[in-house]
Amino acid sequence: MNFSFAVLQTDSTGARTGILTTPHGAITTPVFMPVGTAATVKCLTQSALEELGAQIILANTYHLYLRPGHELIRKLGGLHQFMSWPRAILTDSGGYQVFSLSALRKMTDEGVRFRSHLDGSEHLLSPEMAAEIQLALGSDIAMVLDECIETPAQRELAESAVKRTTAWARRAREYFLQYAKRHENSRQWQFGIVQGATFADLRRDSARQLLDLDFPGYAVGGLAVGEPHATTCEMAGEVTALLPKDRPRYLMGVGRPEQLADYVALGIDMMDCVLPTRAARHACLYTSEGRVLIKGARYASDQRPIDPTCTCSVCARYTRAYLRHLFAAGEITGAILATHHNVHFYLDIMRQIREAIPFGKLAKFSTEMHARYAAGPA
RNA sequence: GGACGGGUGGGUGAGUGGCUAAAACCAGCAGACUGUAAAUCUGCCGCUCCUUGCGGGCUACGAAGGUUCGAAUCCUUCCCCGUCCA
Secondary structure (H helix, E strand, O other), rough: OOOOOEEEEEEOOEEEEEEEEEEEEEEEOOEEEEEEEOOOOOOHHHHHHHHHOOEEEEEHHHHHHHHHOOHHHHHHOHHHHHHOOOOEEEEEEOOHHHOOOOEEEEEOOEEEEEEOOOOOEEEEEHHHHHHHHHHHHOOOOOOOOOOOOOOOOHHHHHHHHHHHHHHHHHHHHHHHHHHOOOOOOOEEEEEEEEEOOHHHHHHHHHHHHOOOOOOOOEOOOOOOOEEEHHHHHHHHHHHHOOOOOOOOEOOOOOHHHHHHHHHHHHOOOEEEEHHHHHHHHHOOEEHHHHHHHEOOOOHHOOOOOOOOOOOOOHHHHHHHHHHHHHHHHHOOHHHHHHHHHHHHHHHHHHHHHHHHHOOOOHHHHHHHHHHHHHOOOO
């Protein structure tokens, strides 16, 4: 096994820097993982991602299972080879689709029965199947299938989601370990996912139950789905307090630029979010001074770069006026340039966070980020 | 010169007596987006006033008159535009 995780430094808040070693490279943590659901980070080429310094990206079990199909990807040499991405990949299990495609699915203890959003065909996604698909894809880190629910949630619903998530995690773990036993050179890690909505005791229960299954890493799921940021932090904090210090913690689906440091301060090592890529396609640019909604008429003749302090190749070359024009004209280059900038911005925030931790400057960094983003769109 | 068809808000274009400041789409303006069914979605989009209300006033469907309680819608004349005929 080529996997390991080592914490390098921990500050007074509990924030840590570390190195997560995978068969596809070593990752310095805390790390932000751009989301590439359908085996592509929308609007970015793999070359661009490398240039940007992305260390690990996400892909999605549910989406790749439906199209092009995990067996095809297996046949073509696995996901890394298929998409020509030499660095690490983490695959989400489809648990989030349980939540976001709620109209198209039916939950049972066996798994989730889905109607494909593509052609309406019926499929069963079980914990075993989700593991199997991810083994076929050959991602570096596979997530167990979980039940992600809406917030705010009724307590009984949250309880049953925790119960089911644990039961599914057990089955996924067994399936995965069986596979690992048969294939000695298994090159994949599997993470468990803590649920529990906004109930601190349920979060703790969920975490403890997963600890028994001895995952090499743990994720906190079902957060940042509508609850206040303080609640997200409170829940994440409840969980990280219980997790083993020597294993990576992954907070799923977060967050806004000014929130990233807060999660790191809670002991989170990994994060992913569609925000930088999606917002970019919708003409929302993140800068050191806050958000820039570049479609705005106020930028029509603005000769400045998106962010004067940014070191990305887009800011080095193009003006706001040009970006604004591209979006106004519906030119896809606008989305491409905006995505490049936003992903650079997110990765740069994480770099700054990693550099701030050894000097005890994380809290200061967080305060400044919140101040800059407090005002709303510029 | 004649015969048809047509002129509607920034644009395209519905509407053929009251529910019409006028559908829809586009453009324009503003905003949202957190393990991606998202190059998506939402709101505003004649002017104006205020006690901001499914409020009041004004202007508006080529122009001017007329019929009617009421007209973008019906009638008359005129002006434009298109197609065809001479």
